[in-house]
Amino acid sequence: MELLCxxxxxxxxxxPDANLLHDDRVLQNLLTIEERYLPQCSYFKCVQKDIQPYMxxxxxxxxxxxxxxxxxxxxxxxxxxxxxDRFLAGVPTPKTHLQLLGAVCMFLASKxxxxxxxxAEKLCIYTDNSIKPQELLEWELxxxxxxxxxLAAVTPHDFIEHILRKLPQPNEKLxxxxxxxxxxxxxxxTDFKFAMYPPSMIATGSVGAAICGLQQDEDVSSLTGDAxxxxxxxxxxxxxxxxxxxxxxxxxxxxxxxxxxRQDQDxxxxxxxxxxxxxxxxxxxxxx
Amino acid sequence: xxxxxxxxxxxLFARTSACRSxxxxxxxxxxxxxxxxxxxxxxxxxxxxxxxxxxxxxxxRGPGRLQWTEVDSDSxxxxxxxxxxxxxxxxxxxxxxxxxxxxxxxxxxxxADESLDGLGEAPEPPSSGxxxxxxxxxxxxxxxxxxxxxVSPPRSQEPLAEPPHSGISGRPAPxxxxxxxxxxxxxxxxxxxxxxxxxxxxxxxGAAIKKLSGPLISDFFAKRKRPAPxxxxxxxxxxxxxxxxxxxxxxxxxxxxxKRLR
Numbered sequence: 268m269e270l271l272c273x274x275x276x277x278x279x280x281x282x283p284d285a286n287l288l289h290d291d292r293v294l295q296n297l298l299t300i301e302e303r304y305l306p307q308c309s310y311f312k313c314v315q316k317d318i319q320p321y322m323x324x325x326x327x328x329x330x331x332x333x334x335x336x337x338x339x340x341x342x343x344x345x346x347x348x349x350x351x352d353r354f355l356a357g358v359p360t361p362k363t364h365l366q367l368l369g370a371v372c373m374f375l376a377s378k379x380x381x382x383x384x385x386x387a388e389k390l391c392i393y394t395d396n397s398i399k400p401q402e403l404l405e406w407e408l409x410x411x412x413x414x415x416x417x418l419a420a421v422t423p424h425d426f427i428e429h430i431l432r433k434l435p436q437p438n439e440k441l442x443x444x445x446x447x448x449x450x451x452x453x454x455x456x457t458d459f460k461f462a463m464y465p466p467s468m469i470a471t472g473s474v475g476a477a478i479c480g481l482q483q484d485e486d487v488s489s490l491t492g493d494a495x496x497x498x499x500x501x502x503x504x505x506x507x508x509x510x511x512x513x514x515x516x517x518x519x520x521x522x523x524x525x526x527x528x529r530q531d532q533d534x535x536x537x538x539x540x541x542x543x544x545x546x547x548x549x550x551x552x553x554x555x
Numbered sequence: 556x557x558x559x560x561x562x563x564x565x566x567l568f569a570r571t572s573a574c575r576s577x578x579x580x581x582x583x584x585x586x587x588x589x590x591x592x593x594x595x596x597x598x599x600x601x602x603x604x605x606x607x608x609x610x611x612x613x614x615x616r617g618p619g620r621l622q623w624t625e626v627d628s629d630s631x632x633x634x635x636x637x638x639x640x641x642x643x644x645x646x647x648x649x650x651x652x653x654x655x656x657x658x659x660x661x662x663x664x665x666x667a668d669e670s671l672d673g674l675g676e677a678p679e680p681p682s683s684g685x686x687x688x689x690x691x692x693x694x695x696x697x698x699x700x701x702x703x704x705x706v707s708p709p710r711s712q713e714p715l716a717e718p719p720h721s722g723i724s725g726r727p728a729p730x731x732x733x734x735x736x737x738x739x740x741x742x743x744x745x746x747x748x749x750x751x752x753x754x755x756x757x758x759x760x761g762a763a764i765k766k767l768s769g770p771l772i773s774d775f776f777a778k779r780k781r782p783a784p785x786x787x788x789x790x791x792x793x794x795x796x797x798x799x800x801x802x803x804x805x806x807x808x809x810x811x812x813x814k815r816l817r
Binding site for chain 1: 576582593
């Protein structure tokens with residue numbers, strides 16, 4: 268009986284709201300306010316003494332794994348990374364506290380975005396019990412205070428539907444493009460290079476990279492190359508050259524993580540990851 | 556039940572590779588020291604931002620960005636007032652006591668560590684009803700004695716307010732000695748109370764003063780005592796309380812402790 272219940276997805280989702288998605292003011296407002304939620308500075312140079320860029324990648328990769336394993340909503344991970352970066356841009360943090368911080372950020376992002384949020388206990392287990400739930404809760408308050416309780420940050424995901432809606436794509440291809448774009452967004456969040464980019468640019472670049480990548484196998488888009496980039500750039504008021512550069516960076520990062528994935532696979536590291544190898548374009552799986 | 560079934564509430568069956576400690580063992584003592592530092596930073600920030608000492612629950616004195624004015628709790632909607640859960644009823648509290656005497660811990664506050672507590676309160680500055688006035692009004696400065704406090708709101712437009720207030724403050728005689736003890740704190744309360752709009756304000760200020768004196772429990776009741784007559788009055792003349800639920804709540808708040816104590 269209970270097993271049967273488990274097969275029902277308990278999460279209820281709202282249907283897409285046409286009033287929001289088809290109103291250009293929403294997109295314009297998102298573009299106006301998105302800069303407010305960027306980290307104040309490139310913190311490895313000016314704030315952090317102990318933390319190195321590779322440590323951010325480590326903690327980000329771990330956070331992505333946790334979010335994947337817990338099947339969090341797509342926005343949770345980028346949002347948590349946004350909290351992490353904004354906190355680190357203001358507060359010098361020793362590296363031994365970094366994982367705690369990552370857990371706190373996931374805790375907050377999950378509470379904001381999900382109907383059934385991650386629990387403190389579960390997150391502590393994911394740190395191999397190196398932190399206690401009580402500590403997580405205490406630091407939640409610190410992070411909230413340092414972020415000035417400003418949690419509803421704009422993430423690249425907020426732009427995806429607005430962008431997709433304006434592309435001349437056949438509807439049946441949209442879900443595939445969306446899925447790949449979401450994967451690229453998660454990938455960008457793991458890499459500090461993208462931390463200072465406005466979310467709209469990451470979203471636009473991710474959609475562009477998704478279409479270009481898919482185009483190699485099948486015909487998903489009537490627009491390609493420069494025409495596509497021009498259209499994308501117009502949608503989010505992004506500079507065409509910046510957008511191109513961003514898209515190229517995304518492709519480079521994808522390539523790197525693919526290589527990383529293959530190396531990991533050549534090593535002894537493969538259990539349930541093997542069956543995911545059938546979708547090598549799904550970078551989040553690759554990252555695992 | 557559905558929540559139990561949800562994927563999130565299942566225990567983690569097997570530890571997956573994601574369960575790992577990234578940067579070695581955490582020094583919990585260091586972590587806790589760091590926590591205190593950060594909390595102190597935040598609380599200092601809040602204090603600067605609001606010109607308000609949230610730990611002691613008093614406005615800052617100096618000429619700052621903001622000027623605080625105490626208003627009567629009855630003049631604000633019920634949800635701005637502090638409540639405390641007693642059994643199944645939620646009771647409205649009078650303005651909080653100044654944490655002046657060391658033993659004087661406010662009953663509503665959870666006895667957790669203070670800085671945390673203070674922070675928790677930080678985001679809701681108008682905790683016991685004082686409203687932020689963005690600096691136009693002249694600063695009410697008289698800080699001599701409790702007596703003066705009674706006199707000090709000459710600004711309040713209704714002189715009528717004066718008699719009831721003094722009458723009330725006179726009533727709970729047991730508190731008076733202690734009031735003298737804490738005259739300074741009382742004066743502080745008075746200062747903030749001064750500019751307040753209505754006459755009732757003064758009454759509230761009086762209540763705050765009384766409260767100071769007692770230790771925890773009597774404290775609690777002194778507080779109760781005050782709003783009760785007012786509430787009842789406003790029951791008869793339903794002018795004072797905007798929220799219909801508010802008056803009964805106060806009434807019950809009044810009754811419960813009194814029955815037990817006296």
